[in-house]
């Protein structure tokens with residue numbers, strides 16, 4: 055197989071790429087990089103992605119990092135079905151919603167940030183969860199309004215990368231015990247999205263490297 059996704063079952067950024075590949079009908083081999091043991095920082099993986107992050111997608115001769123950049127690449131090279139649909143303004147709206155997750159929520163509570171809070175700053179687990187929930191809830195408040203005012207999907211009536219970013223972030227929110235009852239429109243949308251096989255099959259627990267918790 056000349057398409058390989060380096061990921062980890064619990065990585066929400068890799069989860070985004072799994073969903074997009076499935077929606078576009080692109081098969082791939084999956085290579086698990088164990089984030090718990092620090093495999094992402096080892097020389098072998100750093101030779102693939104210097105930054106030491108998953109996901110990394112190798113597509114033929116191309117080695118790609120950063121999940122949003124990978125989603126944009128997939129959209130350009132494999133345009134069917136479109137995941138950044140619509141006219142210029144609609145596509146900007148899709149990207150804005152996706153970036154609320156990928157730029158304004160996720161970077162504040164990804165593994166290296168939580169490790170820094172625990173290790174260097176000495177925060178207890180509950181304090182770390184409070185930190186993570188704060189940024190999740192502030193981003194979700196905006197996304198909740200967007201979902202409540204939208205159509206069948208987060209950005210209108212067409213499935214998009216906004217939905218692809220949302221579902222993994224909801225998974226992450228549960229890991230830090232976020233009270234999601236404040237976000238009924240997001241929960242309703244999530245339930246509908248998880249009926250779609252590409253979303254359902256990409257769930258962390260369904261990955262071959264998943265570990266029971």
Ligand SMILES: N[C@@H](CCC(=O)N[C@@H](CS)C(=O)NCC(=O)O)C(=O)O
Nearest residue numbers: 065066067107108120121164165166
């Ligand atoms: N902005 C990056 C974030 C990637 C990222 O944070 N990946 C996490 C897993 S979700 C990771 O590899 N963390 C390793 C670490 O923190 O050491 C993207 O969207 O791809």
